[in-house]
Amino acid sequence: MLGTRELEINLGPQHPSTHGVLRVKLKLDGETIVESDPVIGYLHRGCEKLGENRNYIQTEVYTDRMDYIAAINENLVYIEAVEKLLGVEAAPRAQYMRVILAELQRIASHLVWLATHALDIGAMSVFLYCFREREAILDLIEGYCGARLTTNAIRAGGMRLDFPDGWTGAAKDFCDEFPARLKEYDTLLKTNRIWMGRTKDIGVISGEKALSYGITGPCLRASGVNYDVRKAMPYEVYSEMEFDVPLGSVGDTYDRYLVRLEEMRQSRLIVLQALAKMPEGPVMNKVPKRIKPPAGEVYVVNEGPRGELGVYLVSNGTDTAERCRFKSPCFVNLQALPELAKGHMVADIVALIGTLDIVLGCIDR
Amino acid sequence: MATTEPPEENGSVEQAPTSAALDRLLAAMPDAVVESEFQRGAPIARVAPARLLEVMTFLRDDPACRFELLSDLCGMDLGMVRPDGERFDVVYHLYSVEHSHVLTVKTAVADGTDAPSVTGIWLTANWHEREAFDMFGIGFAGHPDLRRILMPDEFDAFPLRKDFPLEGREKDHGYWRQPGDDDRYTYVAEPPEKK
Amino acid sequence: MTEVSLPLFLVFAAVGVFGAVMMVTRTQPVHSALYLVLTLFSVAAIYVLLHAEFLAVVQILVYAGGIMVLFLFVIFLVRPPVPGEARWHGGRHVLLSAGLAVILACALGWHFLESAPAAAGNPSALLEGGNMEQVSMTLFRYYILPFETVSILLLVSMIGAIALARKGEGV
């Protein structure tokens, strides 16, 4: 019979739907993926090395540049690690502020995910709708700290400044308007036959396998494993917040879509609760000007929009960390791509890269 | 939860921290654990490389431990801190979804020797070990595909080692560093003339 | 319009023959396929000159629009684009095919010389108007049995081909 050869194609590092400089080596049989091998490192900037050569305050700036879609979450986890190393706590009002900002950032990050994911699958309008809402959040974030993406908003011991006048009202307005916008996305996608055809049963992964792969965040919860750091090991004031952790049952791309959409709703609820409960008072506790934590080590994890963000800091008693390790959820999640993609078609690989919600800055660090 | 503050945030020294998982490990395999301690309330167990796989398999499968998630795996260069001992530590951060507890496992590796690979226990270790190899040059015996991951394939050093200069070497990635006017460097294909 | 159609016929016939020759002599299969399309077009044009517009259109629709695209498809799939991979097979093949061509030409020529006068005198008389009704009458009224037999035969061979192709997959 006629033999067909496997076709090798190189997806990226310059490709419209690899969300940055990811490169995936694909082996195709017709349009079916036989093998895929993600190649990363194109955005490697040595954040860990820098973290071991700069002092604790300087290093926070680098955390912005890792997961640049969700900089506040990266700031937060790093500062928590520093605080824990120092043995200080954030001021109570600051803790609420952190939760509000982190949850707004989570919504913004999920919006970018939905936008790009939908665009990858060809739904162009969703992209623009999502960016409209994200812009509103970025305006809020900019209104607080002056920067849209590289926020550097959080300080050890609390927050640098209180919310400006009228900020909480604007945040509340956004939260009031947001459900209607989410409904708009649902009309376009949730029961759209093409959308369901493109996402259902694509990249199915069982909860057990996902855990073994170390997948965390919405991708893990879509496979039915109830692990959310905000519930499992509450940090800041999450223990006072009432919210649900949405779980999927199948573990396919559609479930991951549903889980993330529900997370946006829950995040909105958290923001509203935190806004209501936020006490008055100072936003900064007393913290020495030069941060020189006693020797020792901490490993702190947070629930980032993409999964479990980890920071491992080892102090040697000076103002510079002996070891500064950033654990990236994207790095871990991307590792499962070959497993998810096997047997699917070329068109699905972009859906899968989208569903893993990767940020190359976070992967390569 | 009784207190509004989660216990891990306290980090108070007066309260003696405890860990059921560490106790269970010490009870089941006392000879495997070289040393155990608490750092800011978190349990840490140091294990000899020879017993590592055994310990890790136990930690994953034992019903009282059930560490299904290898949260992080990283290398660490202790060349300055521990000049006489093994140069590297490999640090494993474990988490159990079932019991919601954590444990940090460490193992010491000398320069040029391999740590055992835990890829057979957690699939996620694959890339983490590649990264540790890429950054520190720590080998992992039994790893299915140990090659560089973040640095280019032809790179011949290990950038996170303490002796690797922050600003890079004279010649990296095939290009030579040439001092420019304002404290910045330019990179050229030919070796710059020494003045 | 006979005075116009003769030179046109000559032009199209020449293009057709040119396409056929080029098709056989190209080493790049995709180029061969393109020249074959050219030939098919010239034949379609000649049909139009004979007032058989329906046949002409069907010729383009089926052969050029359908079958040749499938050909290209197969060429692409089986042979990834490596230009100049095919080579000229040399003497024996040329002799053999030239001989066959001569025999075929003789047979056709003899046939036309024997039976031509009746039909060739007025080709449009064969297909009055050359329109759809004429063709469908012929196919579906006078020759319905052979037509259906042929289609069943084709269907059977198609199923057979699929079965052979998927043998390894245990279908």
Next chain:
Amino acid sequence: MKEQLIQYLAVPMLQIAAIIGVMLLCVMYLVLWERKLIAFMQVRMGPMRVGYHGLLQPIADVVKLLLKEDVVPKAADRWVHLISPIILMIPALACFAVIPFTGTSFEVGAFTIPLVNYDVPALTVTSWVADLNIGLLYFLAISSLGVYGLVLAGWSSNSKYSMLGSLRSAAQMISYEVPLGLSIVAILMLSGTASLVGIVEAQQEAGHWWLFWAPLGVPLLWPQFIGLFLYFVAAVAETNRAPFDLPEAETELVAGFHTEYSGMKFAFMFLAEYLNMILAALIVSVLFLGGWLPVTFGIPGLSELFGNFLPFLGGAGAAITGFFWLALKVFLVLTVYLWLRATFPRYRYDQLMSLGWKWLIPMGLAHVMVTALFMLLRG
């Protein structure tokens, strides 16, 4: 002989020139309309800079494309790379030959071209270049040739992404040709002719558009909605538009078959795509929506009024009116076309195939049979 020469050579040449000119203009503004419409749907502005609300944007685009460097990949098959955009363009333009733009023909009296003192005899000018009795088949046959352009463009670029794009388009075109053909069989049966002019005239005779065909005198018992739906879906797929734009799926294949094209050649491919869209809309209007007949057609009183709303222009008025109604219908169909793009995600290759073969073709067959049954019952 001279009369014949002018009637059969000079007039069609002028018609062809006019059609090409008008159509290129239409394409330019169709692109602008697409950008504006989709921008409106996506809460943004669209082109605003060139001219009032971007009205001159198409001209700027054309100039840009004309001035762009024409890049040919080193490993490309230069000749095939050059001719494939042309192969795409020719069928797209050739199809317009059989389209009736309006019903009434003009009588042009004999006149003399000044300067050269050339006497032109009295002529009849129609709105179509040729009224073939196999017009619809001609359209199908010629439009099926466009696939060569796509396939060869992808192949000759010698790029894997282009190649995948052209393989997809070949498969897609072949698969959707069948439902496309099936969807118009019912119209052929109803009209009893394959001439596009004849089809509109048959609708005029029947007193309603074929879309509202009422078998056995019962309105909406088995209207041609299904045929229209089938035709429209197949036509969207044939023209590689969203949600069937797989051959150029930008998020998977970068730009599919035209990844390696730039400048004028790219402009040709772009033109051909939009010409094909206009063609599909024209065919929908002619087959199902009564061509040049007014939209009020079938409503007593109104249809006469709107059949020629420029009565003071006489025959020319009727012709212009007919043209207006056809243009309106085409515009509406095209708007639906663009709307799809703003709404739907993209199909996957295998889903596209199964939609074509497992749904559209059986539906098309059933549609033909039911229509035939009703026609038989009517006797």
